[in-house]
Amino acid sequence: MKDLMIRGADIVVKTLIEENAEIIFGYPGGAIMPVYDALYDYHDKIKHVLTRHEQGAIHAAQGYARVSGKVGVCLATSGPGATNLITGLADALIDSTPLVCITGQVAAHLLGTDAFQETDMVGISMPCTKWNIQVRSAEEIAPAIAKAFFIARSGRPGPVLIDITKNAQTDFGEFNYVPCLGFRSYQTKIEINRDDVQKAAEVIDAAERPYVLFGQGVVLGKAETEFKAFLDKTGIPAASTLLGSGALPQDHPNFVGKLGMHGNYAPNLLTNQCDVLIAVGMRFDDRVTGDVKRYAKQAKIIHLELDPAEISKTVKSHYSILGDCKDSLALLTEAVSQNSHEEWLEKFRELEREENAAVVQHDITPTKVGLTMGEVIHQVNQYKADDAVLVTDVGQHQMIAWRYFNYKKSRTQVTSGGLGTMGFALPAALGAQMFDFSRQVVCVVGDGGIQMTIQEFGTIMQTKAPVKVILLNNNYLGMVRQWQQMFFDKRYSFTELDNPDFVKIAEAYGIKSQKISDRSDLNEAIEDMLIHDGPYFLEVVVEKEDNVFPMIATGCSVEEVRLS
Amino acid sequence: MKRYTIFVITENFIGILNRITIIFTRRGINIDALTASESRIEGIHRITIEVTASEDSVIQLVNQIEKIIDVIKAFYHEDDGVVYQEIALYKIPVSKLDGGLEKIIRQHNAKIIAAEPDFVVLELSGHKEQTQELLEILKGYGLLEFARSGRVAVAKRMHTIDSYVK
Ligand SMILES: Cc1ncc(C[n+]2csc(CCOP(=O)(O)OP(=O)(O)O)c2C)c(N)n1
Numbered sequence A: 001m002k003d004l005m006i007r008g009a010d011i012v013v014k015t016l017i018e019e020n021a022e023i024i025f026g027y028p029g030g031a032i033m034p035v036y037d038a039l040y041d042y043h044d045k046i047k048h049v050l051t052r053h054e055q056g057a058i059h060a061a062q063g064y065a066r067v068s069g070k071v072g073v074c075l076a077t078s079g080p081g082a083t084n085l086i087t088g089l090a091d092a093l094i095d096s097t098p099l100v101c102i103t104g105q106v107a108a109h110l111l112g113t114d115a116f117q118e119t120d121m122v123g124i125s126m127p128c129t130k131w132n133i134q135v136r137s138a139e140e141i142a143p144a145i146a147k148a149f150f151i152a153r154s155g156r157p158g159p160v161l162i163d164i165t166k167n168a169q170t171d172f173g174e175f176n177y178v179p180c181l182g183f184r185s186y187q188t189k190i191e192i193n194r195d196d197v198q199k200a201a202e203v204i205d206a207a208e209r210p211y212v213l214f215g216q217g218v219v220l221g222k223a224e225t226e227f228k229a230f231l232d233k234t235g236i237p238a239a240s241t242l243l244g245s246g247a248l249p250q251d252h253p254n255f256v257g258k259l260g261m262h263g264n265y266a267p268n269l270l271t272n273q274c275d276v277l278i279a280v281g282m283r284f285d286d287r288v289t290g291d292v293k294r295y296a297k298q299a300k301i302i303h304l305e306l307d308p309a310e311i312s313k314t315v316k317s318h319y320s321i322l323g324d325c326k327d328s329l330a331l332l333t334e335a336v337s338q339n340s341h342e343e344w345l346e347k348f349r350e351l352e353r354e355e356n357a358a359v360v361q362h363d364i365t366p367t368k369v370g371l372t373m374g375e376v377i378h379q380v381n382q383y384k385a386d387d388a389v390l391v392t393d394v395g396q397h398q399m400i401a402w403r404y405f406n407y408k409k410s411r412t413q414v415t416s417g418g419l420g421t422m423g424f425a426l427p428a429a430l431g432a433q434m435f436d437f438s439r440q441v442v443c444v445v446g447d448g449g450i451q452m453t454i455q456e457f458g459t460i461m462q463t464k465a466p467v468k469v470i471l472l473n474n475n476y477l478g479m480v481r482q483w484q485q486m487f488f489d490k491r492y493s494f495t496e497l498d499n500p501d502f503v504k505i506a507e508a509y510g511i512k513s514q515k516i517s518d519r520s521d522l523n524e525a526i527e528d529m530l531i532h533d534g535p536y537f538l539e540v541v542v543e544k545e546d547n548v549f550p551m552i553a554t555g556c557s558v559e560e561v562r563l564s
Numbered sequence B: 001m002k003r004y005t006i007f008v009i010t011e012n013f014i015g016i017l018n019r020i021t022i023i024f025t026r027r028g029i030n031i032d033a034l035t036a037s038e039s040r041i042e043g044i045h046r047i048t049i050e051v052t053a054s055e056d057s058v059i060q061l062v063n064q065i066e067k068i069i070d071v072i073k074a075f076y077h078e079d080d081g082v083v084y085q086e087i088a089l090y091k092i093p094v095s096k097l098d099g100g101l102e103k104i105i106r107q108h109n110a111k112i113i114a115a116e117p118d119f120v121v122l123e124l125s126g127h128k129e130q131t132q133e134l135l136e137i138l139k140g141y142g143l144l145e146f147a148r149s150g151r152v153a154v155a156k157r158m159h160t161i162d163s164y165v166k
């Protein structure tokens, strides 16, 4: 019996290995040291990446989870180490990213005494986790971690936190790992209601101008094939949300563009002209709907969704199909009739031409002297691999990169959507790259955002992760400046940046770097970067005061989308 | 705005009450009263929450509560869908105990549940309107202390907890 007893810290690592975790992103400290000590013995079975900040660790775990479809694992110490995870937890919750975060905690007998580096982590993380738990004895560790993985990856995925007291890590306990396959308060398998499918199919068949909006649910549900089959059969035009991008190759004949505040012209405008709106794995975020009171009022709305709480949350649906869209799409495709909607699709194409003339021309073949963000991304498209991952930060560059990046494969879009977390990109790109060194990972970041997590250059240096970082430098907190220009009388209050020599910084970390500001250098710079074997930093100096269009201003309706 | 009773059937998990109440806090909705107790089935707790809100927001609340991993089931009823009761205690100085007060106690069906040298404690069970009415009267009798419980309630609908626990 005695030899079955192992240290709690070893139980932590052995359970992670049982759960097929291959890599941990983390940062050590007092209350988690026993686990770090245990990791020393298992380094051939599980990798650990030492980031330069816990926020970097959790964003890296998010990047890893997004491209791999697996659960990202993150490790931090108690107190400040743990609280540094909060932004990432909130980000992962709102973007449905599966994470298991383990934090150290002071010994159980010190709980509630304001001991050194004690923070009520379970309390603090409650609003930004799908589930959390504090573990105070060695025996509880394996069941808690098994349950955490199950919760993180099943149903609508999300972040889970386990707070482990130090005594639980140092005490001995039996290693009693059993995988978690479910429990009574948490039903993950939803039987699709056939009547709902039938009703929806009838409405779709009778529609003259049906329109599909798709979100990350298609990716999370691994329903890309079923989704494409549905579109192939029905001929319905389809537009993606920010996080849905990649779920359908952009060259698909039914793909009509991107939705939302800075999405494409036609997809936004025509939302208010369709007669049936079919939402698949998306949650009608306010950045997509604009003013909900004037959103698709003329349409019958059909919502395919896994999370019951999302149905009729912000936009009332007339019909809904609850369940995994992999199942519901397959059934729906069976139930609908073959159809085509050429005339209706042509309406999208017409407006697309308008957008091309009014916006895209300016963005990708500019007449101005300064480089635009759009032409940089356009060049990336010329050289990138089909399965290249685009990781973006938050701001103008994010919207432009998303608009112009040519998504061809699923799980190539990594960005902070719901939370809009500046500082996300650099660590998330590192995490995405750690999943697969042979994949191209292109990180597009602004001069503001990169400075929020710039320390992760250190992690890129140490791991040699061949991330390609493109800094689109406009010397401004550009997105905020754009709003100041448009809505605050050009009063540029604290948005201009005096920036450091970024290339010197990257070079100090041993990362091959280049800075360009001339159009004539762009082509070659992008090519050099993408063929370089190893990490690369490319700073592109762009127009200082360029704006992102189209745009639906706050409070406006989707049909008020403006081209300038 | 109407009064609703939300029922939550949940695992007895540390912090569950916290997880439920932050859903209200986040939306700026006040909880009028809340009671928690073990249910008929060991290990399963039931929480009864009284709230004044629009039906739309109650639906959102219930959806979000049910999303909590350790919650088994959440549902809501209007007042006419539940049988409910509250208990109120009133502490009155002995010096005020006269024939008039005795009549009031009788009329309201209140009980004296404790008599101390300086004070007596009256108990009345009923709906808020009833316990409130007595409260207003007793304010004229030197009321020293008053406490009222949250609502304990059962739904009129014929559903048992077992049907939620698979
Ligand atoms: C952590 C955080 N703080 C503040 C903001 C608000 N914000 C959104 S975009 C933006 C400007 C970003 O500037 P930069 O990184 O240079 O990107 P640009 O818009 O210039 O492309 C700011 C400050 C945010 N999204 N996240």
Ligand SMILES: [Mg+2]
Pocket: A446, A447, A448, A472, A473, A474, A475, A476, A477, A478
């Ligand atoms: Mg900028």
